[in-house]
Amino acid sequence: MRKWIEFPLCEGDDYRQAHCDMPAGSYERELGREGFFGPASHMLHSHPPTGWIDWDGPLRPHLYDANKLAGSDAGNPWNATPIMDNAQIRLRVWKTAANMPMLVRNGDGDELIFIHHGSGDFFCDYGHLRFRDGDYLLIPRGTMWRIELDEPLFALLIESRDGAYQLPERGILGPHAVFDSNVLRTPKMDDAFRAQQGEQQWRLQLKRAQRISTVTYPFNPLDAIGWHGNVTVAQLNWRDIRPLMSHRYHLPPSAHATFIANGFVVCTFCPRPIESDPGALKVPFYHSNDDYDEVLFYHRGDFFSRDNIEQGMITFHPAGFPHGPHPKALKKSQQDPKTFTDEVAVMIDTRFALNVSDDLQSTENKKYIDSWRAPGAEAEE
Numbered sequence: 001m002r003k004w005i006e007f008p009l010c011e012g013d014d015y016r017q018a019h020c021d022m023p024a025g026s027y028e029r030e031l032g033r034e035g036f037f038g039p040a041s042h043m044l045h046s047h048p049p050t051g052w053i054d055w056d057g058p059l060r061p062h063l064y065d066a067n068k069l070a071g072s073d074a075g076n077p078w079n080a081t082p083i084m085d086n087a088q089i090r091l092r093v094w095k096t097a098a099n100m101p102m103l104v105r106n107g108d109g110d111e112l113i114f115i116h117h118g119s120g121d122f123f124c125d126y127g128h129l130r131f132r133d134g135d136y137l138l139i140p141r142g143t144m145w146r147i148e149l150d151e152p153l154f155a156l157l158i159e160s161r162d163g164a165y166q167l168p169e170r171g172i173l174g175p176h177a178v179f180d181s182n183v184l185r186t187p188k189m190d191d192a193f194r195a196q197q198g199e200q201q202w203r204l205q206l207k208r209a210q211r212i213s214t215v216t217y218p219f220n221p222l223d224a225i226g227w228h229g230n231v232t233v234a235q236l237n238w239r240d241i242r243p244l245m246s247h248r249y250h251l252p253p254s255a256h257a258t259f260i261a262n263g264f265v266v267c268t269f270c271p272r273p274i275e276s277d278p279g280a281l282k283v284p285f286y287h288s289n290d291d292y293d294e295v296l297f298y299h300r301g302d303f304f305s306r307d308n309i310e311q312g313m314i315t316f317h318p319a320g321f322p323h324g325p326h327p328k329a330l331k332k333s334q335q336d337p338k339t340f341t342d343e344v345a346v347m348i349d350t351r352f353a354l355n356v357s358d359d360l361q362s363t364e365n366k367k368y369i370d371s372w373r374a375p376g377a378e379a380e381e
Contacts, residue, residue, distance in 0.1 A: 004039050018042045019250045021279035029322055030287040036254035038291075049286045049322040050372040059320050063368035064360050066297070067312040071095030071152075077104055078205060078212055080157055083314070083360040084295065086352045088263030090159040091295070097152040103144045103221065107208035109161040111139040112259060112266065114346055116299055116312065118153035122146075123196055123222055126232045127187030134299070134344070138165055138234040138259070144204060144222060145233070154312070156297050156346065160261040168257040168265070178241060178258075185235040189226070197223050238299075238344055243270045248277040250285060253347055267347040271301065274339055286324030292349040293318050301343035308371070314360070315368075318353065326371050 015022050022028050022044065029049045032040035064083075072079040075098035084091040090109070119132040124145035131137060131147075139145060141164070147153070170177045187193070197220050204215045236258070244255045256267040275282050294317040303309040317323050 004033070006039060013044055015044070017249075019281045019285050020248065020277070028281075028285055029324075030252075030285055032252075032287060032289055033291055036252040036289070048324075048372075049288075050324055052369075053373060055369050059318055060369050061321075061323055062316040062356070063309075063365045064314045064316065065310075065312065065363045065365065066093050066156075066314050066360075067310075068363040069093050069095065069359060071097070073098050075100040075147075076102070076205075077157065078207060080155075081359050082357045084316070084354045084356055086263070086350060086354050088160070088162045088261070088352060089348070089350055089354075090157075090161060091348070091354075092157040092159070094153065094155045094157055097149065099148045100146040102203040102205050102214075103146050105144045105204060105206050106139070106141060106159065107206055108141070108210065109159045110141050110164050110261070111137075112158040112160070112165060113137040113139065114156040114158065114297070114299075116154040116156060116297075118149060118151055118155065120147050120149040120151070120153070121192060122187070122233075123148070123193065124187055124233050125222065125224060126227060127189040127224075128193035128196075129185060129187050129233065129235055131235065132237070134238045136236045136238075136258070138236070140164065140231050140233070143233060146222075158266065158348065160264075163262040165259045165261050165266075168260050173244070178244060178256075179236065183236065183240040186232050189224070193222075196220065238268050238270050241268055241270050243268075243272045245272045245275075246280075247273065247275055248280050250275055250281040250283070253284075253349070256347070263352060264348060264350040267349070269343055269345045269347065271340065271342045271344065274341055276339070283325040286322055288322045289317075289349070290319050292351060293354045295348040295350070295354070297346040297348075299344040299346060302341070303343045303345065316354070316356065323372075 013023050018030070019028065026044045026046060027048050029043045029045060030040050031043060032038065069081045072095065075096050077094055080092035080094035082090065082092050113136070115131055115133050115135045117133055122129040122131050122137060122145065124143050199219045202217050202220045204217065204221060206213045206215065241258070244251055253267050256269055257265050258268045259266040296315045298309055298311055298313050300311050
């Protein structure tokens with residue numbers, strides 16, 4: 001087991017407690033390791049760490065609009081649009097208005113599906129589930145499944161390519177904090193599951209090493225009549241998450257971790273009270289998360305730390321530069337008497353650099369980087 005070198009020191013102006021009661025006119029920046037799970041230093045600056053007026057080079061913040069990505073009428077998740085990937089994770093956007101005419105089985109990894117829009121029926125080896133917007137569907141590697149839709153689907157697919165999803169440790173909070181495992185729903189061998197069984201011909205598409213094989217059966221292979229064990233599909237809706245909060249301290253994103261996997265973590269930002277202590281930050285702090293790439297998928301609500309962000313958009317902040325709230329959002333948080341945030345977003349932090357697909361790059365708003373400029377600031381010629 002490794003141990004970080006720890007030597008808490010202080011130079012210059014001191015303010016004792018991170019994210020609270022900074023000296024007037026100063027701006028705090030966290031220099032953290034291991035994606036907010038490791039040691040950190042907190043730097044006080046006399047200017048906003050994002051107060052740039054120009055930027056040249058490929059390393060920069062990005063804003064993409066997944067609403068502009070094309071859909072698929074085939075009802076086939078293998079046709080979902082790839083957006084980002086590395087050796088541990090593969091992200092895709094799946095839009096379809098069609099029922100799946102086949103079964104699928106992913107042999108490359110566990111699948112986590114976040115339902116942005118849509119509802120319907122999910123059938124798998126283990127039984128049947130109803131799903132709706134805001135659901136996570138956690139599908140273990142090798143599970144056969146298909147969906148039937150009540151309305152068109154818009155989903156974010158998060159494939160873990162290097163091991164199973166797990167729940168984060170809650171430490172002194174106990175195992176029932178944030179969400180109790182009793183709120184996780186699992187498939188049932190109910191009337192709907194039994195009704196779809198039969199002797200009609202079905203195709204099963206298997207994905208392994210990113211190649212598709214098709215197996216045809218003279219019956220529906222979702223024909224189980226019973227099972228027992230501790231591997232199954234699990235369903236969690238953001239509405240069942242009870243986020244941690246402190247009225248005196250703005251908690252880091254790691255406090256909102258929902259699932260962890262090898263090489264990345266999935267967090268869910270849910271509606272919560274805003275910090276009420278007059279000395280506490282009320283928006284995310286400026287930070288240099290130099291170990292992890294950060295991706296945010298915006299699901300619904302008012303995204304209070306960002307300007308001009310709409311549902312279905314994706315921000316991407318690669319590791320290597322400071323970022324934080326937009327100037328208007330920071331100013332508004334200091335003046336606005338708002339006491340509650342209603343945003344819902346999925347954050348994915350990856351340990352290794354992400355590659356961005358051409359399809360996603362085609363939807364980029366390249367002026368996003370200018371949204372941190374102070375009003376009236378102009379780039380030098």
